[in-house]
Amino acid sequence: MEKRRSVIVAASIAALLTVAACGGSGSNGGGSASDAGATGSSSGVGGESSVVKADIAKLAEYENPKPTVTVPALSKRPPTGKKVDIINCSVPVCALYTQAAEKAAAALGWKTKIVSTQFTPESYTATWNSVVQDKPDVVFAAAILPSSMVQSQVNALHAAGTIILPYAGDAPAGPGTPYLFSKANTPEQKQQGVVQGLIAVADAKGGPNVLFLAVPDTPSTAPTGEALKSTVEEAGGKYSELDLNTADIGTKAPGQVVSYLRSHPKVKYVCLPWDDWISGLPQALKSAGLGSVKVIGTAANATSQKAVKDGLIFRSVVHPTAQNAWWMMDAAARQMVGDPIRDPNPPGPVAVVQPSNVSALGDASSWPHIDSVFRTAWGVS
Numbered sequence: 001m002e003k004r005r006s007v008i009v010a011a012s013i014a015a016l017l018t019v020a021a022c023g024g025s026g027s028n029g030g031g032s033a034s035d036a037g038a039t040g041s042s043s044g045v046g047g048e049s050s051v052v053k054a055d056i057a058k059l060a061e062y063e064n065p066k067p068t069v070t071v072p073a074l075s076k077r078p079p080t081g082k083k084v085d086i087i088n089c090s091v092p093v094c095a096l097y098t099q100a101a102e103k104a105a106a107a108l109g110w111k112t113k114i115v116s117t118q119f120t121p122e123s124y125t126a127t128w129n130s131v132v133q134d135k136p137d138v139v140f141a142a143a144i145l146p147s148s149m150v151q152s153q154v155n156a157l158h159a160a161g162t163i164i165l166p167y168a169g170d171a172p173a174g175p176g177t178p179y180l181f182s183k184a185n186t187p188e189q190k191q192q193g194v195v196q197g198l199i200a201v202a203d204a205k206g207g208p209n210v211l212f213l214a215v216p217d218t219p220s221t222a223p224t225g226e227a228l229k230s231t232v233e234e235a236g237g238k239y240s241e242l243d244l245n246t247a248d249i250g251t252k253a254p255g256q257v258v259s260y261l262r263s264h265p266k267v268k269y270v271c272l273p274w275d276d277w278i279s280g281l282p283q284a285l286k287s288a289g290l291g292s293v294k295v296i297g298t299a300a301n302a303t304s305q306k307a308v309k310d311g312l313i314f315r316s317v318v319h320p321t322a323q324n325a326w327w328m329m330d331a332a333a334r335q336m337v338g339d340p341i342r343d344p345n346p347p348g349p350v351a352v353v354q355p356s357n358v359s360a361l362g363d364a365s366s367w368p369h370i371d372s373v374f375r376t377a378w379g380v381s
Contacts (some may be wrong), residue, residue, distance in 0.1 A: 048205055051235050059198040065360040067349045069370050071330060071377040078333040078378060080109030085131045087141035088116045091246065092276050093299060093321060094142045096365055097167060100325035101140045107380050108333060119217060119246050121149055128153040135160065138332050143169030146219055154178050163335050165328045170219040174344035181331035183324035186223045187347040192298040193224035195317045195350055197231025199296050200269045207236030210269045211260065213277055214241040221273035228271055250279030257281060258288045272297045275304035275316055282312040300353045300364040309358045316353040322366045326374045333378060
């Protein structure tokens with residue numbers, strides 16, 4: 001019997017989550033230390049620095065709402081009838097990945113089964129155990145908790161010939177690993193943090209004072225914060241973090257952000273780990289008299305896109321949230337027909353979401369709208 005391969009795609013958001021306590025404590029420059037510097041609007045003596053000028057120029061590279069994306073044609077049509085288990089999580093961004101994965105699998109003639117997990121070690125482990133027992137050909141997974149937590153399950157699937165593709169996970173894919181291909185990976189998360197930093201620097205025309213909403217229970221967000229911190233500090237700005245819990249999106253989190261900003265009045269920008277965190281935040285800032293603080297999102301969706309257009313948030317960064325699922329399935333198809341995978345952990349593309357390009361972007365949830373490109377490459381259009 002031919003050895004089967006299964007694909008595990010782990011999600012973002014988003015790729016993610018270890019159960020962490022928190023809410024309200026700052027770190028990495030938080031507390032009073034974060035107030036001792038840039039205000040987010042000062043350009044310093046002598047005007048813009050060379051770093052700031054370079055950052056402003058670099059930001060222009062990410063303002064194309066319609067990038068050219070190519071998908072190499074498969075050497076032959078992939079086999080049909082494969083079985084795909086999709087591990088879904090309980091935040092909206094996972095639903096986007098799941099829905100897109102179902103569409104991509106259907107285009108390939110593959111059957112799908114959705115298995116849902118909560119953001120707890122018990123639920124996550126149980127979900128992976130059920131997938132091992134199910135013996136699918138492909139596992140498309142939201143990697144929401146540390147990979148070490150389910151390493152034995154991943155190893156069992158890999159040994160059985162399962163192709164493993166994680167998205168928003170904390171482990172790289174590629175040769176020498178059990179994972180074939182990943183999206184919302186570390187390079188992609190870093191890319192989003194860089195662009196968020198460039199947006200703040202360009203708007204401040206100097207070193208901005210930025211707060212990042214860190215999510216310890218979602219490991220994939222750490223690279224975003226690290227890249228944001230580096231970009232901001234290289235421009236002479238100040239970076240701080242506020243640790244929050246995923247379960248508090250739209251409930252406790254907005255109030256915790258308001259409390260932090262009141263005690264750190266020099267913070268002028270709030271950067272999100274992904275745009276589900278917009279829920280309730282603009283309204284809370286406005287009610288608290290903090291409407292001048294600019295919110296910069298990432299992993300834009302239709303809701304955050306409208307929020308940018310309506311002026312509720314300043315900017316966001318769009319990356320192929322739902323489209324990433326097609327890339328993941330594409331990698332599985334390539335593995336099955338013996339075609340090479342050029343980069344198992346590719347970043348981007350990404351683009352800045354701003355009022356002037358909202359219409360050109362189309363629905364951010366399915367940007368850059370290339371389902372048909374994949375179908376053509378697979379020979380199923």
